[in-house]
Amino acid sequence: MTIPDSASGDAPLRGDASPSSSSSGSSHASVKDERPMVPRRALVVALVLATYVYSLETMVTMQYTSYAASAVGHHDQLGTLASASAVVLAVGKPLSASIAASGRGRALCFIAVTYSLGLALSATARNMPTLFAGQMLYAAASSGFQIVLQVVIADLSSLRRRGVWNGMLAAPYLVNLVVAGEVVQRTLPNWRVGYGMFAVIVPLTFAPFTYLLYKEEKQHGPVAQPPLNLDYKGLGLLTLTLSLFILGSWGATVFACHLIPILFLHSLRTPNPAIPVRLLHGAILGSALIGALDFASFYLGWTYLYPFITVTTEWTPRAVSYFIYTNTLSLTAAGLAAGAILYATRRVKWPLFWGLVFRLGGVILMYIARASGTTPLLIVSQALPGLGGGLANVASSISAQAAAPDRIGEVSAMTLLLAEVGNVAGAGAATRIWKRYLPAELERHVSGNGTAGEELRRELFKSFEKIMEYPMSDPVRAGSVAAYRAVMGRLVGCSVIVSLFPPLVCYLLTDDVHLADDVQVDVEVEADGHVEAAAHERTPLLHSEHQD
Template sequence: MKFNFFRKNRKENSSGSPENQNTDPEAQTHVTLLPGVARAEMLRHAWSKKTLIIAYAALFFVAFVIQFCGVASRAYTPYATSSFRQHSMLTTATVVYKIVCVISLPWVARIVDCFSRVTGFFIALVFLIATYVMFAASKNVGMYLASQIFLGIGIPSYVMMERVFIADTTQILNRGLWTALPTAVASIPTLYVASIVAEKMLEHSTWRWGYGMWAIIIPVSLAPLILIMWKLDRRAKRYGITHNIKSTLNLPEGSWYKKVAHLLYVELDIVGGLLMLTGLSLFFLPFTLTGSASILEWNEATTIVLLVIGFLVLVLFVFWVLSKFPKRPFLSVSILKNPSVLMACTLPLFDAINTSLSGAYFPSVLQVSGHFTVGEAARIPRAANVCQMVGAVLVGLLIKYTKTAKVFMVSGVCLIVITQGFFCYLANNNGGFGSELHWTVIKVFEGFGRGFYNIPTIISVQANSDPSQIAPSIAMFTMFNQMGAVIGNSVSASVWNELVIRRLTQYLPEASKSSAREIFGNIRVAIGYAEGTPEREAIDRAYREVLQKQGYISLGFLLPALIIVFFIKGFDPTQRTSVNVDDDGEVVLTSSAVGKDGEAQLNTIAPNLSSSSSNSDIAEEQESSKGTSEEKKGELGEVTDEGK
């Protein structure tokens, strides 16, 4: 049984009003749904208002736990790497994490589409447990970096599933608001509580227990949400809504390994994914491993070979995606050919470069040059994240009630550029360093700017995409963001590894120059020198100057974003879709745009499931088009009766 989307002309709308008739010529577009997508569409009918409220409550609780875990874990990272005498490996660990994020996002999304939403949450749970067990048990930097690989699968899997869940249960006009709410509500308390807990954990225990306790907390917090999704999936099966849905995978006849090979090669395009993983790793990791005090030098044959091979593999990946070999390419080529979507995706790319380049070592510089505590150094950059969430909620409300978005996108990018200029000034102001108040104010405005541009940009990507490419375009948006982080962290590490050791050797007193490498490799040694001593003043100056240099480079990457934002195509936020089922039992999505008179104007289209409405949004549509709602009930009743 295959579920298809198609455009279908209706001679008159459900209410029978002739002025609302659709006069477009008859056209049909068939798109075969993967099992997970079709199952999610049928599962939509099993939601009740009570179940939906419980599920969202569980989602908010998990968001709080994930946010708490993330803030606390970032505070342990400098101490974990320093215990291995590899503090400069901070960005290497981050780049490894971001590369895995880039690769895992399309795969997780495809797996969820092939199977079910529960599968995605379960993947996130398994990898998160393995991550924090490995973090706690790390005995060397190699095992620590291996933990980042598992984290790079676990966190994106959860984030992806959170967005998919919200997309399954909200309309596009409200989706920005509901996407921001769980993280926004969780961010405000975790800003203070998590950093305090991390500080106390380092004082009274070890960073190993700081990581290890989350291997127990996370599964307990995720269990209710997974249980709800699993029960609903079983209920959908029991009522026959997902009857014989696996046939849409078109698996070949024969043994199980033929089916597995088909799944990996055709559905997941494992060849394309591995090419991209290899190319990104070989090309970007050398940037984090080279420098005056690193294991590689720029003029070494190993560095040159890694860069050349990495570049060639990335070129081969591009040819593979553009060729006819993959039936379902790892990246969607049609999205990259859409100018508006491509420009919208470049905004988070440049912003992520800026954030990662100037922020990779920012907490360490706060502790060393700013003489801040661990908690203060964690709270200052975290203020930007909290205000980003608050700004996202605020702009979501503004879009909902003003029915416009472009102005918020432009103002957000402009605000980020201005705050980055102040960042460069505060990093090294005539030998001085900004106070906690200065840095907090800068991060607050930066966060609001990021929240103001981010939500409208996400909606713009969905609205300007081809209707059948909405879900892949969202994945592409997230991938561009992660790619920006890979580039930013790589450049940041290259600058840090090359300049810090030089500045330390230049500024340290003659008797202490031999300690430059030890100071460079361990943050505890750097902050161990008493304030006011010649050694500490030299260390402070070296860290300040390098941070300012990173800030200037970040500002240069932001300038293209300031230009591109003005050329992104606008969109109509009032467009929304609803679920219908035709007489043949096939799924039809109907687009509605609220007119000036408040009535819903309906046109049948064929958008992707990720923009379809839920039962919670059908209630809204009943107020604007009562006749349409009655038709939906009759059609959904036919599907349920057939399932029974």
């Protein structure tokens, strides 16, 4: 009896299983896609080009955002902007998964247009609402590209090789450490030119990749995966819940907490929920929790790191850029090493566990470094979490995919979505801490009485560029440095507490699965109607005559 793809969607899954022997009353069906595709080499080249430009743009424009918020007089809203972007990233995952399932080429074309529009709006922003609109479109496009990238990598590679592919496609971050620093040095403080430049470059470099994917779909029909039926009610509840958390008031937070069980029950009763909670068990639940907690910890310390380093040091924009990218550099190097480690050992649990332990050690080191301000200690405090995070990210994503090999799109979307929920929580908490404690610390450390003193502190709070106008020897700058260090201590202290939990979750929930060389889902229907699915060898969806 042949089972269509849609019927295997709800089957109990084993991430690492051997073929079951046939017995009376059971039959065996292999779900395969043997269609010829576009040349693999051309597709890989186009994929590398797109990921290179994506990494360069991400590394550069991240620094523009701080200057843009400061230029429109709302630097204190930087965390709110990051939280709102995280909501779009989270909600965009299921939408992007649905679009990608119905056509990779169409999805990428839509993403490129949205990307360009978001960057263009950011470049022309004269007020905070326009900047918000541009950043929201930008976040939506970034969310879509992440999903399409994961789906295409799954098409191209076996489960065992997937970590190597992820590491290889992160390699451009190594090159862009230098390139991005030079771009930042040559463009800042004119951030508008930088945004406008990438608004043109991104769609042009995405075009070859889009064309090859669209050509394959046009010649051979859509991918043999039905589009997801979107859960608009669930997405609405999720958006409302996360938005209420961003507002930060006590009443909004309480209301959001009441919405969480409603969202959970809705997900259980809906056939295709925005958050498929039925998949949240075992290794998938572990990966989702690890991602959410790790992102929350990261963004607690990261959201205001750029203005912190800029204010507390006398580094040039190039030097600040290199420092900020230290984490990215070590993250990428560890990702490459993780792919090799997972390929050689065929295991994910213990690489994931030790990666999270290294990440915790780095965050503790950052707590020490923010007070002393010594350059070597600051650099190591960024490199160590990057090494641990790179190892953990690759292992965690593959652990979840191994648990449900025939539902890669859904699993990737859900784990990435919950990671962005952690992003919202971390950036939102950072914003609340920053707004609550920085004015008090400035009042404590920056002298000045009366109306003039209050106005000065208000300007220092709203724009870190105002602080940069004073030399380090000036009492205003020195007081601002002390205030920034005090508040950063609170942020990193909270980050340390949250970082304690992911290693524990990994130890308790992550399975020490064996990574096979195969990527096919075989489906069996037994006499009692029970459906089982196991991963076996198949022909990758995207292939050429010469497979590796």
